[in-house]
Amino acid sequence: MKLIFAGTPDFAAGALAALIAAGHDIALVLTQPDRPAGRGMKLRPSPVKALALEHGLRVEQPLTLKSEEALAMLAAIDAELMVVAAYGLILPRAVLDLPARGCLNIHASLLPRWRGAAPIQRALLAGDAVTGITIMQMDTGLDTGAMLSTHPVAIEAADTALTLHDKLARVGADAIVSTLAALPGLRPQPQPEDGVTYAAKLTREESRIDWTRAAADIERAVRAYNPAPGAHTLLDGSVFKLWGARAVDGRAEPGQLVVDGEGRCCVGTGRGLLELTEVQAAGSRRLPAADFMRGRAELAGTLLGV
Incomplete structure (x- = not known):
């Protein structure tokens, strides 16, 4: 399948690696601009960019997807679908409507619980016994789109945000590959109206x-x-x-x-x-x-x- 992939951190890099290994045509990779890091504060590429370049994939790092230039660039790809994982930019309606099959998001919770920026940490803070991955169709709401598949993951007593992140990253990578393979036969399910919680961004x-x-x-x-x-x-x-x-x-x-x-x-x-x-x-x-x-x-x- 001809794809655009949008993501930035390690969580997203695992999904990109799985899609490459599954044989999908990754026509374009979108990721955040390089950021200063380390003691020398030198510009460092995101994990997604580093992986994409290793595989010779085209990488673009726009500051926004709302410009005419960005829309023209994405339209020219003529992708069948866009996969998004912890990208860091809002996708406007014009972008969501470009791919023939729309845009899918790999979200690190069992929606509708923990919509938003920090689902892993909020699940731990709340003492949840289980979380997971939801593969969802993206719309203009905050993680409100219809669900294509859910993949539960138990939260162990010793889990930290790091260990749980790594578990979910592995499950998310497998989940997007299996979901794309089953996509023709999947029927999107609207999220339940009950049980909605929001995972606000963490603060110092x-x-x-x-x-x-x-x-x-x-x-x-x-x-x-x-x-x-x-x-x-x-x-x-x-x-x-x-x-x-x-x-x-x-x-x-x-x-x-x-x-x-x-x-x-x-x-x-x-x-x-x-x-x-x-x-x-x-x-x-x-x-x-x-x-x-x-x-x-x-x-x-x-x-x-x-």
């Missing part, structure tokens, strides 16, 4: 830990904000990041750093204790909490977050 402010919340809630936040933006608090006035934690029984003042009888480094919360397993102090590297606390007995009793 919300990743600061509120120690008055229950330990179980904070544990989910630590997993949801790993790897970015990173759950954090303050230790002696400096940023202190939490990369691993689990809720355990016990009581202490919210935010109080304690070492229990088994040598575990814990923090009091609004309900229960949060055992820290991996942390990062300002200017330091990530460490197991036990290693960080070694030789720092004076920190016991310190209030975090102030």
Whole structure:
């Protein structure tokens, strides 16, 4: 099938690789402009661009798809279908109507739950037991299009946003290939009106830990904000990041750093204790909490977050 592919991060690159391996004709790849990255802040291509160039595919990086030039470029491809995965630009109606079979999106949730920008993190924050991939027809709404296929993925107790992202990326890559293979016989199903939730974009402010919340809630936040933006608090006035934690029984003042009888480094919360397993102090590297606390007995009793 002659396709246009639009995507930017690793999540999308996996889908592009699967489509290439399946033998589809990728006539054009759209991706975000190169961004500064690394210590030198040199321009770096997106994972999708890097993969496309490896395979000799045509790559375009328009700032908008609303211009006449962009529309003319896409129309000239005469693609049968466009596949979109975490692209980063809004597709106007004129673009959605160009391909003969329309535009399909690989969305990282089981719609209509978690429409929007951060479905993986929001599912973790909410304590969902299952999420998944939805292959949907795109319309002008925010992830409101009819569904062609759904692919559930269990959320494990130790999943972080990173591990869940990687699971969903693999499922999404397989799902788009199988959906395209079955496309002639698929009947799009409208999304249910009940159960709609929105996955708002993450902010740095919300990743600061509120120690008055229950330990179980904070544990989910630590997993949801790993790897970015990173759950954090303050230790002696400096940023202190939490990369691993689990809720355990016990009581202490919210935010109080304690070492229990088994040598575990814990923090009091609004309900229960949060055992820290991996942390990062300002200017330091990530460490197991036990290693960080070694030789720092004076920190016991310190209030975090102030």
